[in-house]
Amino acid sequence: MTRARKKIGTCCICGKKGNLSFEHVPPRSAFNNHPVFVANIKELIGNWDGELRSIKGKVHQLGAGDYTLCEKCNNDTGAWYGNAFADWAYQAFRVLTFARGEPSLYYSFRVFPLRVIKQIVCMFFSSNGPGFRTVHPELVKFVLDREARHLKPSIRIYTYYNLAPVSRQSGVASLLNVERRQGYTFSEIAYLPLGYLMTLDSEVPDKRPIDISFFADYLYDDRKEFSLKLPVLPVYTYFPADYRNRDQVLAEGEENRNRRKRRTN
Numbered sequence: 001m002t003r004a005r006k007k008i009g010t011c012c013i014c015g016k017k018g019n020l021s022f023e024h025v026p027p028r029s030a031f032n033n034h035p036v037f038v039a040n041i042k043e044l045i046g047n048w049d050g051e052l053r054s055i056k057g058k059v060h061q062l063g064a065g066d067y068t069l070c071e072k073c074n075n076d077t078g079a080w081y082g083n084a085f086a087d088w089a090y091q092a093f094r095v096l097t098f099a100r101g102e103p104s105l106y107y108s109f110r111v112f113p114l115r116v117i118k119q120i121v122c123m124f125f126s127s128n129g130p131g132f133r134t135v136h137p138e139l140v141k142f143v144l145d146r147e148a149r150h151l152k153p154s155i156r157i158y159t160y161y162n163l164a165p166v167s168r169q170s171g172v173a174s175l176l177n178v179e180r181r182q183g184y185t186f187s188e189i190a191y192l193p194l195g196y197l198m199t200l201d202s203e204v205p206d207k208r209p210i211d212i213s214f215f216a217d218y219l220y221d222d223r224k225e226f227s228l229k230l231p232v233l234p235v236y237t238y239f240p241a242d243y244r245n246r247d248q249v250l251a252e253g254e255e256n257r258n259r260r261k262r263r264t265n
């Protein structure tokens, strides 16, 4: 069966109605066109806990993504930011490989920071659907004017290393931490080798991801070197910002079952 490469709909960035093209999230050049690549990480990272067994069947042949952007937005943003983003992802992947999946030091990244963060914002547009642009017109300008700089202080972007072969995307979600009596509003995109959180007028739901919002303060042609110490966070469940690993999830499930049993006895 061949899959139609076009669909009619509303572009998630500019809002125009018409033909949508398939937007790879993350861009195809950033490891999103190589199902095999994902499986290879098992060899690179020896102590991975074996959750890659079923990965082959899960990787979509078109790569991850959806029909979310008009051709113009897709082509423009891809041309302006795509390579810089792929390069950043590639450097992160090299760090993970070099450190055998357990980077604990600062590693230097040489990147076009403004282009990288703009591609990340484009990915959030795609994963949040066409309603997001109407609430955040300043972000539309931020990505459609390639020279535009700065994020407003209420919007922060964080990143972390993600080794899990499962990907996770959530539109804007609200999470209530009952113990801390605090609510969080954020969106998350997690893929190999990095995951991203965007907070919207909210504290970050987990303190470990590193704030890279300052990438937005550089010029389009600025290429900079940064030392970054990013945490490796497990992405095992489909709940946004849930960084429990498989053992923790299973242990908590077991504990809940026992608690229920005690209650009913």
Ligand SMILES: [Zn+2]
Binding pocket: 011, 012, 013, 014, 015, 016, 069, 070, 071, 072, 073, 074
């Ligand atoms: Zn568009």
